[in-house]
Amino acid sequence: MTTSPGSEDAQAPTADEIDDLARRAQAGDRDALEDLLAAVRPRALSVCRGVLPHSADAEDACQEALLNVAGKIGSWGGRGRFTTWLHVVALNSARSTYRRLKNQAFASDVLPAERPDPRTTSVIAGTRLDLLEAMETLEREHPQMVEPLLLRDVYGLPYEEIAALLGAPTGTVKAQIHHGRKLVRPLLRGDA
Template sequence: MNRRGDRGYSPLMEEEHDRILLDRVAAGDERAFEALYERHATALFAYARTLLGESGPAEEALQDTFVAVWHNAAAFEGRSAVRTWLFGICRRQALKRTRGQQLRVVPVEDAVSVASDAPEPETVVLARADAEAVAAAFTRLPAHHREVLQLAFAAGLPVTEIARVLGVPVGTVKSRLFHARATLAKALPTGAERTSR
């Protein structure tokens, strides 16, 4: 899993490295372009697969993403992290391939309560669930739920950066996370409790 900080560097150092590489890409440095690809391609590929469901279209979205990066590196203004910028481009390229069908997003008001004091029943189910069952339920979720969970727990983006990628307020990201969790808990089959290993 390509989470931030897993290589022993702080997120700030990772970001500094990304910015240096992107500056060099803007100057036409092919080695920097390859290095940037090697740093982020796996995470972006996983994200594209989450959005598109298949490897073939995800590979094409990844290609489009890095072609766009090569041509537009100089246009990066530094208003977000480089990684966030890359995920944003990847998202746009992936959504182009959904043939105009935007990811269906549940309106915020329909989402489950974010800060309820009482423990939710699905919390109990999920806390007892086996990881494999959770993974299987994840694959059956709608794309917009998979997307926010993937960005938070697989890509390892902070909530503020997820909000930039999705173009929504931070509060909306949090409510989507809760909603996605509740939906996944409901999708868990009966008897998916964690077994002792």
């Protein structure tokens, strides 16, 4: 690997190096797992920050994602890049953290009139609350469309990579994304 502990000028490991660490970690190499978690933490945090703009929330989601990676490393199939699988794990952790925080907020003593409108709050505060609310709505009605839509439109993964990750034909993934966009668009504009 091109990184060395304590090196100020250490470079991030390449995708091939990360895949190699992941394979070794799957085989039970604890040191490889530790190195893998350290190598992918910045990427996982970046994904979480893309969904949760408050640093402490993103850090919590990143920690959850890394725990999930450590506990579920065996579920990475090895067909695609480990970093693509990591995106999904981190994205799911961020969404889970958002749901938990949302439920805590609604369970608190905040009066309904004091709760901010997510559509206006997102514009003012620069958060992604409107997107997260739209994804929550889409997930209730069409759960199969959420993951492909987020991977394509938020994280910019290519259709082929999403298809490989989800184990679905590329045409199916494209159709899910197209239909998901049509359903989410009015939610983001506040037409719903």
